[in-house]
Amino acid sequence: xxxIVQKYGGTSVQDIDxxxxxxxxxxxxxxxxxxxxxxxSAMAGETNRxxxxxxxxxxxxxxxxxDQIISTGEQVTIGLLAxxxxxxxxxxxxxxxxxxxxxTDSVYSKARIKNIDAQVIFDTLKKGMVVVVAGFQxxxxxxxxxxxxxxxxxxxGVALAAALKADLCEIYTDVxxxxxxxxxxxxxxxxxxxISYEEMLELASLGAKVLQIRSVEFAAKYGVNLVVRSSLNDxxxxxxxxxxxxxxxxxxxxxxxxxxxAKISLRRLVDKPGIAMKIFRPIAEAAINVDMxxxxxxxxxxxxxTFTVPRTDLVRAxxxxxxxxxxxxxxxxxxxxxxxxVSVVGLGMRSHAGVASKIFQTLAENNVNIEMISTSxxxxxxxxxxxxxxxxxxVLHEAFELGGKG
Amino acid sequence: xxxIVQKYGGTSVQDIDxxxxxxxxxxxxxxxxxxxxxxxSAMAGETNRxxxxxxxxxxxxxxxxxDQIISTGEQVTIGLLAxxxxxxxxxxxxxxxxxxxxxTDSVYSKARIKNIDAQVIFDTLKKGMVVVVAGFQxxxxxxxxxxxxxxxxxxxGVALAAALKADLCEIYTDVxxxxxxxxxxxxxxxxxxxISYEEMLELASLGAKVLQIRSVEFAAKYGVNLVVRSSLNDxxxxxxxxxxxxxxxxxxxxxxxxxxxAKISLRRLVDKPGIAMKIFRPIAEAAINVDMxxxxxxxxxxxxxTFTVPRTDLVRAxxxxxxxxxxxxxxxxxxxxxxxxVSVVGLGMRSHAGVASKIFQTLAENNVNIEMISTSxxxxxxxxxxxxxxxxxxVLHEAFELGGKG
Numbered sequence: 184x185x186x187i188v189q190k191y192g193g194t195s196v197q198d199i200d201x202x203x204x205x206x207x208x209x210x211x212x213x214x215x216x217x218x219x220x221x222x223x224s225a226m227a228g229e230t231n232r233x234x235x236x237x238x239x240x241x242x243x244x245x246x247x248x249x250d251q252i253i254s255t256g257e258q259v260t261i262g263l264l265a266x267x268x269x270x271x272x273x274x275x276x277x278x279x280x281x282x283x284x285x286x287t288d289s290v291y292s293k294a295r296i297k298n299i300d301a302q303v304i305f306d307t308l309k310k311g312m313v314v315v316v317a318g319f320q321x322x323x324x325x326x327x328x329x330x331x332x333x334x335x336x337x338x339x340g341v342a343l344a345a346a347l348k349a350d351l352c353e354i355y356t357d358v359x360x361x362x363x364x365x366x367x368x369x370x371x372x373x374x375x376x377x378i379s380y381e382e383m384l385e386l387a388s389l390g391a392k393v394l395q396i397r398s399v400e401f402a403a404k405y406g407v408n409l410v411v412r413s414s415l416n417d418x419x420x421x422x423x424x425x426x427x428x429x430x431x432x433x434x435x436x437x438x439x440x441x442x443x444x445a446k447i448s449l450r451r452l453v454d455k456p457g458i459a460m461k462i463f464r465p466i467a468e469a470a471i472n473v474d475m476x477x478x479x480x481x482x483x484x485x486x487x488x489t490f491t492v493p494r495t496d497l498v499r500a501x502x503x504x505x506x507x508x509x510x511x512x513x514x515x516x517x518x519x520x521x522x523x524x525v526s527v528v529g530l531g532m533r534s535h536a537g538v539a540s541k542i543f544q545t546l547a548e549n550n551v552n553i554e555m556i557s558t559s560x561x562x563x564x565x566x567x568x569x570x571x572x573x574x575x576x577x578v579l580h581e582a583f584e585l586g587g588k589g
Numbered sequence: 590x591x592x593i594v595q596k597y598g599g600t601s602v603q604d605i606d607x608x609x610x611x612x613x614x615x616x617x618x619x620x621x622x623x624x625x626x627x628x629x630s631a632m633a634g635e636t637n638r639x640x641x642x643x644x645x646x647x648x649x650x651x652x653x654x655x656d657q658i659i660s661t662g663e664q665v666t667i668g669l670l671a672x673x674x675x676x677x678x679x680x681x682x683x684x685x686x687x688x689x690x691x692x693t694d695s696v697y698s699k700a701r702i703k704n705i706d707a708q709v710i711f712d713t714l715k716k717g718m719v720v721v722v723a724g725f726q727x728x729x730x731x732x733x734x735x736x737x738x739x740x741x742x743x744x745x746g747v748a749l750a751a752a753l754k755a756d757l758c759e760i761y762t763d764v765x766x767x768x769x770x771x772x773x774x775x776x777x778x779x780x781x782x783x784i785s786y787e788e789m790l791e792l793a794s795l796g797a798k799v800l801q802i803r804s805v806e807f808a809a810k811y812g813v814n815l816v817v818r819s820s821l822n823d824x825x826x827x828x829x830x831x832x833x834x835x836x837x838x839x840x841x842x843x844x845x846x847x848x849x850x851a852k853i854s855l856r857r858l859v860d861k862p863g864i865a866m867k868i869f870r871p872i873a874e875a876a877i878n879v880d881m882x883x884x885x886x887x888x889x890x891x892x893x894x895t896f897t898v899p900r901t902d903l904v905r906a907x908x909x910x911x912x913x914x915x916x917x918x919x920x921x922x923x924x925x926x927x928x929x930x931v932s933v934v935g936l937g938m939r940s941h942a943g944v945a946s947k948i949f950q951t952l953a954e955n956n957v958n959i960e961m962i963s964t965s966x967x968x969x970x971x972x973x974x975x976x977x978x979x980x981x982x983x984v985l986h987e988a989f990e991l992g993g994k995g
Contacts, residue, residue, distance in 0.1 A: 199642075199645050199646055202646065203646075233665065236605075236665065236669060237668065237669065237672060239605050240605055240608065240609075240669050240672040240673050240676065241672040241673070241675065241676040244672050245671070245672060245675055247682070248668040248669075248671045248672050248675070248682075248683055249668070249672075251664060251667065251668040251671075251683050251685075252664070252665050252668035252669065254664075255661035255664045255665055258657060258658070258660075258661045258664075259639065259642065259658050259661055261657065262643065262654040262655070262657040262658035263642060263643065263646050263654075263658065265651070265654045265657075266643060266646040266647040266650050266651060266654050266655075267646050267647070269647065269651050269654070270646065270647040276653070276654075277653075277654055277657050279657075279734070281687075281732075282732050282733075326687075326688050327688075328685070
């Protein structure tokens with residue numbers, strides 16, 4: 184007998200029929216002889232309704248009160264699912280975050296889990312019950328209700344799986360798993376059977392649709408076996424796990440496209456120590472997330488520096504950089520929103536040379552101009568014109584033979 | 590400086606405008622130099638929406654899960670009110686039942702408060718904040734969420750006032766206070782300035798619209814000064830307090846009408862010890878609330894027994910009584926739904942003789958036939974035909990000169 188944690192997202196519990204469907208799946212798992220802990224999100228749309236209510240009172244709501252309000256969505260779902268299980272003959276009991284002592288820090292709206300007391304869950308499982316836990320929420324040391332950020336129920340599921348030493352954590356959603364790229368761009372995209380935590384983290388912009396990134400970090404840290412699959416069919420899903428031999432032989436696992444960034448360039452900077460610090464410290468202090476940073480080689484004591492930020496933060500970043508530029512004697516600052524970032528991810532890059540050059544060659548052959556390049560151990564990212572983004576994904580997907588056989 | 594507990598019902602917080610209105614009233618009270626603890630209900634209609642959701646999954650929902658679900662309504666309101674107070678410049682902080690340690694028994698859906706830990710409230714008030722507490726909910730010793738029954742937020746307010754030794758507990762609703770009778774029946778009905786706990790309890794069917802009966806028992810037990818008033822105007826309201834000299838001089842305070850009962854009669858019972866027990870024990874075991882019981886004097890060793898039950902329980906009660914009747918050899922059982930109960934309540938009855946006879950005379954003069962009579966120390970109730978109910982209220986209201994001067 185195994186212990187399985189199943190997490191169901193908002194679309195999987197969006198109405199009473201879907202909740203009954205989840206109850207059936209849980210009961211099926213029980214019948215296969217497993218103990219089950221279920222984590223659920225709020226019914227689809229409910230969290231947004233609550234956010235609108237809060238914002239209609241206060242456009243910039245106090246975050247403690249905001250969490251107090253928006254954590255109620257999950258509370259309703261756990262009660263409904265427990266009732267659905269009971270009325271199908273399966274004893275069940277629901278628990279709020281604080282009732283299973285999901286202790287977090289006090290960073291409202293994006294709290295991090297510090298500890299979980301598994302005892303009450305084990306006690307309840309021992310009585311033959313299914314345990315239903317509210318996702319997305321916890322409690323800080325003072326007893327305040329906290330929430331874990333968008334997609335936080337994934338993290339609740341993975342954290343519970345880690346605390347309970349569960350054999351498996353299944354993340355149920357409305358897609359079949361993780362694909363080699365977005366099937367809306369490449370209809371030939373294939374579902375991955377297996378992917379490593381590291382790759383999953385690099386595939387953030389693919390995964391964000393189905394998996395909160397923090398939950399993957401958590402899973403990697405505690406070695407939780409994750410499966411991403413659909414609650415609406417019995418397809419196999421994608422296993423996210425620690426890397427193994429098979430994986431290393433796959434050069435490229437997936438390709439992502441991100442059109443939500445903008446780039447800022449500082450031209451002809453005096454090339455001396457401390458310049459980068461002067462640029463990026465105030466940006467970090469403003470909590471703006473810098474993604475790629477590229478600095479060209481120095482020429483006659485001057486250099487160019489370019490970096491990308493989320494497009495929604497561009498105006499703020501420009502304001503900061505304008506001041507910094509004056510300070511360091513830089514005369515020319517450019518900003519460009521008309522960009523797309525294409526990333527190619529794969530564990531095999533570590534041992535297979537030539538991935539980067541194949542990318543550059545493929546894009547060149549297809550007349551896609553590269554504006555920035557950045558590489559990590561298992562990823563190559565390039566920035567191109569926004570209009571070229573989807574084309575770049577398609578030609579690279581084909582070049583690395585990721586698609587289904589025609 | 591006083592400490593005031595204010596409780597606002599569902600219609601007082603039914604939308605964002607009303608919530609802002611409550612915030613203004615609270616801030617006004619603060620400006621008058623008082624500390625304020627606010628208790629709020631769910632937004633009008635919200636608890637019913639949640640009940641329907643629960644019942645759509647399970648017509649007879651498990652009460653623990655039911656409470657888990659329906660307690661979320663108040664959680665949303667406290668957050669919204671705290672935000673409204675903050676955005677009007679008044680520091681505020683919201684608390685769930687378990688966060689101020691409102692400890693109850695484990696009788697889900699009608700739990701009783703056992704203890705409240707006032708410390709966190711005092712600490713928060715000391716910081717100059719308004720404390721906003723979720724009504725209707727608590728937590729049992731095992732940490733399960735409980736609810737206090739319909740109107741339970743009144744009891745939360747009164748219990749907090751008792752625990753905090755507050756100077757005043759104001760119950761805000763959508764009517765101006767307690768009236769001598771239902772103004773829809775008697776337009777001349779007057780608002781009472783003051784009423785004793787005992788009378789308020791007897792006026793249950795008037796008070797139920799504005800005050801949960803258990804909250805009055807609680808107020809009486811701990812001597813909490815209650816005021817019932819409207820959140821929509823500045824009228825004075827009705828003070829519910831311990832009896833004083835003035836009150837005793839008022840013979841009759843109010844008249845109530847209840848059309849939700851039915852009566853059952855057992856005819857020609859053998860009059861011997863143990864009969865009443867045989868009839869009422871199974872009724873009590875079925876949790877059917879018997880109100881009036883009348884037994885006539887015995888004639889040739891036989892007697893008649895008549896009692897009233899809530900009309901919604903009549904069919905169940907008849908089923909039980911049918912069996913009992915066979916058992917005790919009673920051949921004739923009648924049931925009658927076509928009744929109304931009219932009650933005349935007043936502390937002065939204790940010392941003023943003749944109230945009952947004045948009632949009987951007034952009804953006789955107006956051709957209202959009396960079917961049952963039952964009296965307590967400060968109340969006379971009569972059962973009449975349903976069609977005569979409102980007429981009886983009107984003529985008695987006039988006879989005891991309760992109305993406004995014409």
